[in-house]
Amino acid sequence: MGAKMQKIVLDGIWELGICSNDTFRKNKINIVDLDSLCNSNITVIEGHVPGNYEIDLEKAGIIENPFYGKNLLKSLDREMDHLFYGKKFVLDKVINEKYILQFDGIDTIADIYLNGSLLAHTENMLRGYEFEVGEELLNKGDNELLVHIIPVSLEARKYDNPLFQNGLKYEMDSLNIRKSPYMYGWDIFPRMLSGGIWKSVRIFNKPDFRFIQSYLFVRNLNTDYSSAQLEFFYEVDLNEAPYHGFEIVLEGHCKESSFSMNWDVWSKAGHFTFDVENPLLWWPRRSGEPELYDVKVQLKKDGVCYAQKDFRFGIRTVELQKTSLTDENGKGEFCFWVNHKKTFILGTNWVPLDSLPSRGKERIEPSLKLVEDLDCNMIRCWGGGYYEDDYLYDRCDELGILVWQDFMQACGLYPENEAFLRNFEEEVVWQVRRLRQHACLALWSGDNENDMSYGWLTNYRLDPNQNRNTRKIIPQVLRMNDYIREYLPSSPYMDETAYRYSTTDTYLPEQHLWGPRDYYKGDYYRNAFAHFASETGYHGCPSVESIKKFITPEGLWPYKDNGEWLLHASSPTMKKDETYAYRIELMANQIKVLFGEVPDNLEDFACMSQISQAEAKKYFIERFRIGKWRRTGIIWWNVIDGCPQFSDAVVDYYYNKKMAYYYIKRSQARTALIFDEPAGHNVQLYGVNDYGIDKDIKFKVTDVITDRIIYEGETSLPADSSVVIASVDASEHHAFFLLEWTCDGKKFKNHYVLWNPPFNKDLYMECIRKAGLQSV
Structure with missing residues (x-):
């Protein structure tokens, strides 16, 4: 041995x-x-x-x-x-x-x-x-x-830069260097x-005997869940020992369910399949329990174990059904199916948890607790960062949180020379083999917004489908190493059909819904054709308490022409015309859109910005939920900051929650009451049920301003659906509705503001207080 x-x-x-x-x-x-x-x-x-x-x-x-x-x-x-x-x-x-x-x-x-x-x-x-x-x-x-x-600034100067290569202003060096893109400067990270x-x-x-690779995966799951066929792949190092007499012994246990298999070794690598009857399945949050088998694989001879691997394994299948395009009538699709069941996604984008990546691991657990508390069933590991520590994927396996995994390229046209492609291919092989065993891993995505970058940077004179990184290198690695998992070449993805049809993302079934970032109920957000939004967000100022931790006393106010605010928004300099300098004024304009004016003090500025963000995030999520199954998921931007800054995150770097956090939690309840926008003098009340069974609820709607009950009743919400349960008079256009309901003995709340801008900030806060809704 x-x-x-x-x-x-x-x-x-x-x-x-x-x-x-x-x-x-x-x-x-x-x-x-x-x-x-x-x-x-x-x-x-x-x-x-x-x-x-x-x-x-x-x-x-x-x-x-x-x-x-x-x-x-x-x-x-x-x-x-x-x-x-x-x-x-x-x-x-x-x-x-x-x-x-x-x-x-x-x-x-x-x-x-x-x-x-x-x-x-x-x-x-x-x-x-x-x-x-x-x-x-x-x-x-x-x-x-x-x-x-x-x-890296010195190293980048060694490379040739053809006309084709292009990216964000601060990112050009990053295209040649395989380093986390965000570290060069991003709109949500400083240049460091x-x-x-x-x-x-x-x-x-080096051991004389070891497993070089192993991978256990689901070949087939019966639609009635009565049986699953599994396949195990292995590659072993036996040094110079003969094969004869060695065997692979595989065992798995989860509660009352177990499986085992013995396989004689006749080659360095091998495959074998076996069936598991009545398997316990791994389900994502909001759909069931994430059951995990404890698996032990041994290389044995004559009863002696020469090498062993231990891991956890979830029996599940994930499919992505998608079309090239959609239209005004929703004739398209972008929907995840888990274990043959349509799965509505409520998720958040996951960015690096610290500007200095060595500190990220210690922030994984508290950040995941936020995701769990908000009851998200997916995180999207964004392609401008880095591949997360094993601990993240282990915990997502345990928590039932699906992972959409980007490869680390973002917002650029990357090199396609042989040296770069070889370096990138080695990275992709390394990460695919490291992560493929995780049940949580739902999707490989080739990059973040690179297909869209062809439009931004070349006006689509070049076809993104000729991108060798995402159309050749990654698919070939996945074909060799993880052909059972879904692959999306880019997010958003423009395939050959979409490229021929349109030069914008308007008709893509999956989109990043940033748009003009004006009034959050404007035409762009209300009428987007997307079935699935893998990014969308809105600014929210951190609390004054948090701002004082990263802005000097003399830099706290005013926000205008304030170099410290620009640096934390995240311009690499204090110049007024830097690419990201617009973000502070954007935050102020969003306040002005909602309240008609920008306040003259920091306390009101922070409060009104948080209201603006909270109502916007709530609207985006609820817009998708009432549209179930015309709409199939939303991954909003984003749960927590990776540095002290002014941003779109709903929890700041110091773990202080903005108002949006509490609004999202209410909006993402598994049974939820949600108002659509008024049509004439009526506004329709939807009941959304994400459970796999019907749910009975008792509910009422109260106008908080007049303390008058507008509607109350009882109803049954069909399984996995969104249905209209009432129509309420909207002729009183200044109503602030409190929605209350009881399901399975638990009480829930939500709210809806019928007002048109400009809002009265003091009245708004009074209504929140009277309604008993947690805000900050």
């Missing part, structure tokens, strides 16, 4: 050297080990892995909080910093041993030295790396690693290129 496993996790404290590129060049610095680092006369501080070097600079007192006030500007001066991470470790034995050195994530361009010798060069933040090393590089006893991280060993590092002796 080989030698005893020696595994050393190299996380924790490292030596961290930092110098500018000018210093690096002028002094001809050559750092390959800890001695040369300590004798280099550059700044050396205590560093941390996983980490980003700004965190260590702040801990060392060299920089102030980079997210406070105007400090974001100072990060621009660090874009040409070289980083040197050094670490010693001890091995008990190296003779006749092979070791695996694993880096789960390096940001980004790096040379890795082991005991002073160059081991490897990395060029991709968005994947992990494994290196096999032996006694030619390792010592018994003391060893050391040195990682030199090269500035950063660097570091942002995930774990470990070294262990």
Whole structure:
């Protein structure tokens, strides 16, 4: 069975050297080990892995909080910093041993030295790396690693840039570099290129026997759920042992259900299928329980286990039924089917949880609690960020939260040369093999808005269907490694038919409904043809309490011509004409649209902005829910900020909830009462039921302003439906309706404002108070 496993996790404290590129060049610095680092006369501080070097600079007192006030500007001066991470470790034995050195994530361009010798060069933040090393590089006893991280701004200058390549103003360098796009500057993130060993590092002796790959998946699920056919794929490393006598032993257990299978090994890789009778199924939230089997797979011979893998497995199928186009009458489709059942999606976009990605993992659990509390059944991992930690997908498996997974390209026309495509393909293979076992993973999506970028950047003189990244590389990787899962080449997706028909996304069945961002009940939002909105949102100012944590006292007010507000909105400079400088004025204009004026103080500005956002998000969600099944889902933008800022998120970076959070929670109740917009003197009241069975409710509608009950009754809501249950007189155009209902012994509330803008802010807040609706 080989030698005893020696595994050393190299996380924790490292030596961290930092110098500018000018210093690096002028002094001809050559750092390959800890001695040369300590004798280099550059700044050396205590560093941390996983980490980003700004965190260590702040801990060392060299920089102030980079997210406070105007400090974001100072990060621009660090874009040409070289980083040197050094670490010693001890091995008990190296003779006749092979070791695996694993880096789960390096940001980004790096040379890795082991005991002073160059081991490897990395060029991709968005994947992990494994290196096999032996006694030619390792010592018994003391060893050391040195990682030199090269500035991405410097690296990007090595590449040719053909006319075709194009992207957002601050993103052009990012097109060639496989680093999280948002770090170059996005409308929801500041420009902070950063660097570091942002995930774990470990070294262990290579086992004589191991599973290189394994994948258990559903080949077929009977429509009556009486049986499921599963397939197991494996690839094993037996070193030089003969195949004869080895077998794969697979066992799975979930409550009273179990399965097992033995399979003789005759090749390095193999497949076998088997049936599970009366399986317990994995269902997403709002549809059932996410049952998971505990699976153990062993490589055995003569009763001895030589290698083992353990994982959790959900028996489910996910299909996406979609058409190329839709029309004014809804003759199109974009609908997820889980276990042969149409599934209405209420979800949220998931963006990086911190500007400095090494801090993201610690924020996963509290952020998922928000998603769970809002009863979302899907998150969309947005393509401008990074592939999340395993922990996110493990928890989504357990919570029944479907994951729409973008590959990490966004809002640009990316390179298609062979070197780039090879780097990207290795990333895609790495991530597909890492994530495919998860039941929560519903969809691979090729990118975020790149098909639309052909329109923005070339006026569709070029066909997005010729994109080799999403039409060749990814499909081929999925065909080889995960052909059972749905793939959407882009979001929104413009296939050949759509491209021939239209140069806009107006008739696409899946859209990002941002539009003019004017009055949230305007024609664009009310009359969009989309069946499914995978992005839509509205600005909401953080609370004054939160703003004071990232804006200096002198920068708090007024908002106009305020450089600190621009930096946190997220312009990389304080220039008034920067690409993202519009976002503060947009937030103010949305207040003006709803209230007729912009307030003259911060407290009212924050409050009125939050009302505007809350009512808008509520309207978007409810518009889709009453349209069930003409409409099939909405993934609103977004649950939580990844940095201190003014944004569309409904929870700020400090976990303070905006008003929209509470409105969304009420609007997403599994049984809900929702008003449509008035038609003449009447407004129709819908009852929405997302349960798989009929639900009886008792309800009433009260005009809060007059304290008068407008309507009350009892009804049965059909399973999985949206139906009109009443028509209410809307001739009193200043009504503020409180909707109350009881279902299964539980009480629920919602509201509807019949007013036309401009709203009276004080009256609005009084109505919320009288209605007993939690707001902030």
